Amino acid sequence: GDSVTQMEGPVTLSEEAFLTINCTYTATGYPSLFWYVQYPGEGLQLLLKATKADDKGSNKGFEATYRKETTSFHLEKGSVQVSDSAVYFCALSGLTGTASKLTFGTGTRLQVTL
C-alpha cells in the first residue's frame, strides 16, 4: 500500500538557517504530493502541493519538488524564522472507495531559535 517516510525530528535550527526536511514515498500510480503544517494548538494547514513529476510547489518561502525518479518530495526553505516553528507533515493522495484519501508521514517537528 501507499506509504510516506519522513525524517525523524525534532529539527532545531537558528533563525535564518537553511531548512531541509526529507520525505520519500511509496505509491502505485502517480499520486499528488503535499506538505501540511501544524502550528501549536491548531489543525493541519495545507502548505504546498505538487500534482505531477518535476512540479515545484511553493508557498511562504517553502519549496518542494516532485522527484519521481527518487520518489521524493523534500521540503526546503532558505531562511527560517521563529514563526516557522511547527510540525510538518508530508502526504500523498490516493483513492479509497468513492473518496480520495491522504496518506501521511509521521510528522517532523521544527524548532527555530533566535
Added chain:
Amino acid sequence: NAGVTQTPKFRILKIGQSMTLQCAQDMNHNYMYWYRQDPGMGLKLIYYSVGAGITDKGEVPNGYNVSRSTTEDFPLRLELAAPSQTSVYFCASSYGRATTNYGYTFGSGTRLTVV
C-alpha cells in the same frame, strides 16, 4: 469563517465509557473524514463520508461508528472506550473527490485519553 470545528478539545474517559466527538463544517463541503494520530505515527483514516447519508470505513474503523445526517456535521462515536483509543483525533473536510485541486481543511483536533 469558522471552517472545521471540533469539540471537545480534550477529554479523559474511563475504560468502557462511551462518547461522541463532534465535528462541524460551514463550508458546504461534501467530503468529510476522521483521522487519528498516535504518538510518533502518521495520521490514519478511521471513517469518511462523501455526502449526507453516506459513510464508509477507512483503515482503522474498529471500535468506532459514524453518522452523517446533514452536510455540516460528522460525529464520531466511541461505544466502549479502550486504552488503545488514546490518541489525537482530527476531522477534515474537502469540497470534492480530487484532493489535488481542493485540499483538505482540518479541525484543531480532540485529544482523548482512555484510562
